[in-house]
Amino acid sequence: MGINKEPSVNLVFFDHLAYIFEKMMKRNTYKYLLLLLGFPLHVVIFIIYRLKRNNDTYSIIHKKINASLQTSGLKEQLKSEFKEQYVRKHAFFHETVDEQHMNSEVDRLAQEKYSKLLAENIDAEYEQQGLVKLNYISYFRDLLKKPLFLIVSFIPGVLMYILLFLISNFFIKFVFERLVMSVLVIAGVSVLVFTILYLSPFDPAANLLGEAATKEQIASFNHTYGLDLPYLAQLWNAVKGIFTFDLGASFTGNEDVAASIANKFPITLTIAIFSLLMAVVIAIPVGIISATRQNTFLDYSFMFIALIGLSIPNFWQGLIFILNFSIKLQWLPATYNPQNLLSIIMPVIVLGTGLTASVARMTRSSMLEIINEDYIITAKAKGLNERQVLWKHAIGNAMIPIITVIGLLFGDMLGGAAVTEKVFNVSGIGSYIVDKQFIPDIPAIMGGVIYIAITISLVNVLIDILYAFFDPRIRSKMKQL
């Protein structure tokens, strides 16, 4: 898609590959990655290149220019210039001149300048003779343009070619980079959470087995759960467990942690998604109405209610709901029960209140900002009526920051689910973590926290990718990189 629009690229695949290779060699991370992944190939090609370079004109020209510059006394001239500058500078600041320091400084500056001039002269010479300067990267690039070379080198350089392919399209490259980043972040999260729990002064063995436990019992407990291993070994096991979905057994009840988490995740996610839907359905219209009727009684009331929604603690709201709707009015069941669909209503509303309030406030401010933009005034001046301006020009652009905010808040909502789940007795992932923390049951807490963090990261990656897909501004920015 975007390939055709690139200025210096022909339709030929090989040329594009070579172009991408050269472009990426200018960026440090990719340069090392490409050299590393295609290491065997690069070794062979580099030897061939060295052999070829000796026959090249470079060394001859280098010698010639160097000799001519030496004879013209350029170096001495530069030295005296720098020396004079140095002395004058010190005289101006009334500082004494340290002879030795001055000499070394002058030598350094002169050498720098000389190398620079030399390179410039060589370049000029090349241009004059109409030659192309040869270096390893351009040499390799030229090779890449030959289909035969690609076929021969495909097996040894397959890793490098895969990487080159991934980064050859800006969109795939963006997705790839984003995914790599989130994998790194998730690994970091695993290390952090494990380290926090590892540093814990509590002793799960003593807590579980009781005070009467013998030393042997404690030692065997620690051995069973690998708690006697050194830090790095335990860390490695934990990180490996996270990525292979095998966290071993929990300390209490001896249940498979990954399986229990997998059992508890769906209900938490269901409640969170319904809350999100509720927030979007209520908050976005409210925000738009508030923004279009700025500073009216309706606007003030909506924003006042939104602020109250932000200030209500989840657990208190849950208790008040139970008090009114379950105890007094007896409309809805007080605790969650998977068989009763009605029982999910209160947890969804309670969990979604904060999100609804934030999104409504955000929508309002984002809409207000957009409404005052120049292009909206232009659209009005063009004679469009309010409704057209609003729907065709304002809302689409106002949604962009809101979607990001929703993505970020979704994470907070999942994190805060523990409180709501406790109030309504939902056996979700949040209440699982809270139940396990008193021991502390390290694999269970770690698994719960990290898998929630992973879910959040994935949601945010998805949002970023969707953006890149829909927002032309982001697409054009990505191409420039």
Added chain:
Amino acid sequence: MNSFKKHALKLSREYTQANFAWVLSFAVSLVFLINSFNYKEGTIKSLVFTIFIVYAVFTVYQLFLTWKIKKDLLKFGAIQPTTRKLGYIQLLSILSANVFTASFAFNLIKKKKTPEYTFAVYMLFTQIFVIAVSAFNLFKPYVTDTFVPAMGILLGILFFQIVTLVLVGKYVQDESAPSWFLIIAVLLIISSLTGNLFNLLLGISLAIKARSYDRSRIMKWNTMWNKITRNSTAILGLFFIILMLSLSVCSKYTFDYDLAVENDYGSLLQKPSLEHPFGTDDFGRDLFSRIIFGARISLLVGFASTIIPLIIGGFLGAIAGYYTKRADNIIMRLLDILYAIPGILLAIAIIAAFGANTMNLILALSVGAIPSYARTMRANVLMVSNYEYVDSARALGSSDLSIIFKQIVPNSLAPMIVKATLTIGGAVIATSSLSFLGLGVEPHIPEWGNILKIGSTYLESHAYLAIIPGLAIIGLVLSFNFLGDGLRDAFDPRMD
């Protein structure tokens, strides 16, 4: 001409405030009306109903004042002196603790309002409320030994504040104050030790005006505070926060801590009465005292877990924004890891590892908040470090550190302060949520979340045990959010 007067209606600060006051006063009256009936027995609770009547009367008078102001503005384009004089009657509403109408009345009777006048009014309100709340202890069988001297001091300060209010209203101008105000300013600053920070604000403000001849500085100070005080909700938020702060300082001397923590099996689960305004809990502890002492913990944790990440995150953000791309990358990528874990979950993990107590709670909440402060600070620093005055400081040979701390940080603080104010509310909620889960403050300490946890088990029979601490939390959080919104509007240059 007509459009000019319509414009006057829109511009008038008093008219907006009048509407705000009657709407809120009406809402409060309604709450009292609903609560004044005993639905099961079909009787009227006489005490609550009387309060409703009082509020209703002031609300009706407020409506009358609003109508009068509107008529004045439409007819003359300005509020007439007679209308302003009518405001003196509304001052009485302070006796019914109706802050909304009383603050409006103070605004109405004075035509030209300096920030000092507003400070003085709210300073007075805070003091009256503190004294009134403390006076509830008189209904208890006994009071602490320090009650009488403490109340004496508070009343003395109240008298001094009334005098100050009159003097401020009479002598302080927009741009200057007589130099003898310096003595009052010093006294005010000393008396702010009672936790009434309006004293401090007024003291500083008077000191600036009495001493400084630098008009631009005074103008700057005036503009900033005018923007904040014009915003009725922001100043009410500030009032409630300072009231809570002052109560938690004074409660050390006017309230008996034993009533809040010692079990009293003679008075278990009693209904609200004058002796126990909010009733007692399942151990016979006075809920009113517990709520008052709970404010202390909530404010402490809220402030501490905001200031710590503000400093650490701000420092990291400033470095990331100012120095090279590499430092930026390393710091921000590491903080991304922290940012990927939701704050509450990280707090739960940290508390699971190190145990549930107040210190760990503060640390746990602080760590999770660092990345968002760092991001805000970094964005500000990136913007500010491109300004000319930074270049000129660099040209003058300042070191990097002095540029960061003397030029960049002061100029990128405003968004950080706004963010901090808005997140204190979140920290207060997080504190009580974690306490509710049994992961926060130790269970024996009267903290709002702990009180609610007990109340939640008596939801069917004694619902007030759960409702009242929740209202306290909402009140405090709402105040911080109102203040934060107000500060943002005041600092945001786009709103000018």
